[in-house]
Amino acid sequence: xxxxxxxxxxxxxxxxxxxxxxxxxxxxxxxxxxxxxxxxxxxxxxxxxxxxxxxxxxxxxxxxxxxxxxxxxxxxxxxxxxxxxxxxxxxxxxxxxxxxxxxxxxxxxxxxxxxxxxxxxxxxxxxxxxxxxxxxxxxxxxxxxxxxxxxxxxxxxxxxxxxxxxxxxxxxxxxxxxxxxxxxxxxxxxxxxxxxxxxxxxxxxxxxxxxxxxxxxxxxxxxxxxxxxxxxxxxxxxxxxxxxxxxxxxxxxxxxxxxxxxxxxxxxxxxxxxxxxxxxxxxxxxxxxxxxxxxxxxxxxxxxxxxxxxxxxxxxxxxxxxxxxxxxxxxxxxxxxxxxxxxxxxxxxxxxxxxxxxxxxxxxxxxxxxxxxxxxxxxxxxxxxxxxxxxxxxxxxxxxxxxxxxxxxxxxxx
Amino acid sequence: xxxxxxxxxxxxxxxxxxxxxxxxxxxxxxxxxxxxxxxxxxxxxxxxxxxxxxxxxxxxxxxxxxxxxxxxxxxxxxxxxxxxxxxxxxxxxxxxxxxxxxxxxxxxxxxxxxxxxxxxxxxxxxxxxxxxxxxxxxxxxxxxxxxxxxxxxxxxxxxxxxxxxxxxxxxxxxxxxxxxxxxxxxxxxxxxxxxxxxxxxxxxxxxxxxxxxxxxxxxxxxxxxxxxxxxxxxxxxxxxxxxxxxxxxxxxxxxxxxxxxxxxxxxxxxxxxxxxxxxxxxxxxxxxx
Numbered sequence: 001x002x003x004x005x006x007x008x009x010x011x012x013x014x015x016x017x018x019x020x021x022x023x024x025x026x027x028x029x030x031x032x033x034x035x036x037x038x039x040x041x042x043x044x045x046x047x048x049x050x051x052x053x054x055x056x057x058x059x060x061x062x063x064x065x066x067x068x069x070x071x072x073x074x075x076x077x078x079x080x081x082x083x084x085x086x087x088x089x090x091x092x093x094x095x096x097x098x099x100x101x102x103x104x105x106x107x108x109x110x111x112x113x114x115x116x117x118x119x120x121x122x123x124x125x126x127x128x129x130x131x132x133x134x135x136x137x138x139x140x141x142x143x144x145x146x147x148x149x150x151x152x153x154x155x156x157x158x159x160x161x162x163x164x165x166x167x168x169x170x171x172x173x174x175x176x177x178x179x180x181x182x183x184x185x186x187x188x189x190x191x192x193x194x195x196x197x198x199x200x201x202x203x204x205x206x207x208x209x210x211x212x213x214x215x216x217x218x219x220x221x222x223x224x225x226x227x228x229x230x231x232x233x234x235x236x237x238x239x240x241x242x243x244x245x246x247x248x249x250x251x252x253x254x255x256x257x258x259x260x261x262x263x264x265x266x267x268x269x270x271x272x273x274x275x276x277x278x279x280x281x282x283x284x285x286x287x288x289x290x291x292x293x294x295x296x297x298x299x300x301x302x303x304x305x306x307x308x309x310x311x312x313x314x315x316x317x318x319x320x321x322x323x324x325x326x327x328x329x330x331x332x333x334x335x336x337x338x339x340x341x342x343x344x345x346x347x348x349x350x351x352x353x354x355x356x357x358x359x360x361x362x363x364x365x366x367x368x369x370x371x372x373x374x375x376x377x378x379x380x381x382x383x384x385x386x387x388x389x390x391x392x393x394x395x396x397x398x399x400x401x402x403x404x405x406x407x408x409x410x411x412x413x414x
Numbered sequence: 415x416x417x418x419x420x421x422x423x424x425x426x427x428x429x430x431x432x433x434x435x436x437x438x439x440x441x442x443x444x445x446x447x448x449x450x451x452x453x454x455x456x457x458x459x460x461x462x463x464x465x466x467x468x469x470x471x472x473x474x475x476x477x478x479x480x481x482x483x484x485x486x487x488x489x490x491x492x493x494x495x496x497x498x499x500x501x502x503x504x505x506x507x508x509x510x511x512x513x514x515x516x517x518x519x520x521x522x523x524x525x526x527x528x529x530x531x532x533x534x535x536x537x538x539x540x541x542x543x544x545x546x547x548x549x550x551x552x553x554x555x556x557x558x559x560x561x562x563x564x565x566x567x568x569x570x571x572x573x574x575x576x577x578x579x580x581x582x583x584x585x586x587x588x589x590x591x592x593x594x595x596x597x598x599x600x601x602x603x604x605x606x607x608x609x610x611x612x613x614x615x616x617x618x619x620x621x622x623x624x625x626x627x628x629x630x631x632x633x634x635x636x637x638x639x640x641x642x643x644x645x646x647x648x649x650x651x652x653x654x655x656x657x658x659x660x661x662x663x664x665x666x667x668x669x670x671x672x673x674x675x676x677x678x679x680x681x682x683x684x685x686x687x688x689x690x691x692x693x694x695x696x697x698x699x700x701x702x703x
Contacts, residue, residue, distance in 0.1 A: 194672035220672035230666030
């Protein structure tokens with residue numbers, strides 16, 4: 001019996017000694033579940049892939065740095081990526097799965113207005129934060145819809161409001177092109193795809209051009225047009241000073257070379273086409289050509305932080321597309337969200353996170369000035385506009401244009 | 415007047431690629447009885463093969479033959495492994511072809527990525543004649559289309575092969591009893607239609623950038639052209655293509671440009687109501703007695 005007691009005593013002592021000498025045990029890192037809903041197939045794939053690539057890059061960076069400290073716990077981001085196949089029904093199904101079955105804390109995406117709105121009907125009641133980049137969300141985000149308890153309280157628009165972007169773009173395009181033209185441009189033609197996004201975006205851009213003294217004709221084409229020659233022939237007959245190819249980068253890259261073949265105008269503006277693509281395709285025109293990026297071009301002169309970002313972005317296997325710059329509209333907000341979670345000290349307090357985001361000034365890659373959400377859950381930042389010299393593919397001059405202080409006459413905002 | 419003439423010239427080039435795809439569809443359905451909705455993706459693959467070869471330094475016109483050969487092989491494989499099993503059940507073949515089109519899109523995205531592809535202008539010249547711009551490459555596309563149409567038309571109407579083919583369309587069993595290898599002819603027609611799609615893809619990327627989704631856009635016009643002219647009728651595909659080209663060009667100039675597709679489809683509907691067999695009349699596909 002004595003022997004048994006001795007053995008027991010020694011055993012307990014050994015265990016105690018082991019406990020003293022062994023390093024303090026860490027609780028395992030917890031998973032922070034974040035959903036990404038984006039088009040990895042279907043016609044919006046070039047925009048959708050930018051969301052996925054940016055999300056992966058941000059999650060890797062945060063996890064490699066040790067994760068997110070929230071209260072006494074450390075969280076590693078676990079992404080749940082869902083391909084919406086450029087289909088609103090698949091988008092809704094994906095959002096339902098992410099919210100109800102997986103229990104994500106936040107969702108990044110989608111790339112289009114109507115899909116984002118449909119998704120917000122699911123994320124809102126479930127108190128799941130939603131970060132969507134499309135500028136057309138501005139038509140739905142207002143004091144009433146983002147109020148506590150309202151359906152868009154947890155939705156954030158990570159792209160600037162369209163009247164802001166249109167205003168800064170129009171000003172930048174005209175200020176860069178005017179000195180390169182023989183006479184001051186007064187007549188603009190805006191060529192835009194006739195879909196919901198094209199109609200919404202061009203309505204703001206036309207007002208912005210008119211506010212800058214342009215007489216504007218709006219010409220719409222059926223989405224997915226490939227042969228633009230008949231429409232461009234009509235535009236040539238209108239004798240414009242500048243033709244603005246608006247909104248869809250792929251369509252613009254299809255239409256612009258055709259326009260240059262028949263010399264439609266003395267200057268062009270290509271919205272959504274990165275200078276990097278212009279150079280890569282060795283495009284050339286006998287006249288000055290402006291282009292803009294949201295928010296910063298990957299192919300033009302860049303700030304070191306942006307340069308570093310795109311180096312890593314493309315090294316991760318993401319394609320060099322006309323819309324690659326859009327990825328920035330999603331990347332920074334991972335860090336902003338992580339900071340808000342740390343401040344709130346809990347992953348189960350979405351209302352606290354919303355409040356923290358609204359009070360936060362976050363200095364990210366996307367803008368030289370800190371990112372700030374306004375009361376309607378929207379951000380503000382400048383647009384980069386570049387112009388390429390005639391007969392060159394890579395001789396760019398770029399400028400950053402700040403948005404106007406208020407919408408132009410006739411533009412109700414949004 | 416210059417503008418009107420320019421739009422007439424435009425309509426010819428608009429029509430050319432559409433005629434090529436419409437002709438492929440019309441031959442494959444009219445003579446082989448297969449409704450191949452993946453025909454647009456065959457065209458897209460032809461464009462992508464051309465892009466790969468041109469980017470590798472191959473001359474465009476050689477790359478064009480490479481694309482025709484590659485898509486011809488694709489057609490052979492598709493017919494032998496898929497469509498031969500659905501010859502008696504065309505609806506099964508149709509649904510299968512929709513699946514094939516989605517698969518081909520995603521295979522191309524996986525292999526090459528989703529980004530739009532373009533090649534430098536094979537011939538960058540533009541002639542200005544009487545105030546009308548004539549783009550050299552478009553003129554070449556029109557010329558190639560004319561040659562291909564002529565070869566196809568005479569091949570079907572005048573050659574021994576064509577006579578046998580038409581006999582097998584009229585009555586497969588009798589044609590088979592007379593020693594015509596009907597199944598082999600079906601394969602041959604499918605391959606030829608696929609080769610035309612490959613040519614269409616090569617010519618298309620010479621004019622416009624293409625994406626993995628280009629096929630799903632052009633297929634609608636291809637079927638419209640085939641129906642307007644009359645399924646199975648080569649001349650009908652030409653007439654259908656010209657009608658759509660004219661409607662596109664003139665409506666872009668004198669109508670609402672955003673409605674150009676709608677105008678084309680309205681014309682198709684009206685023609686099909688007035689002449690259900692198409693403008694030049696077509697076949698109802700091969701028949702077995």
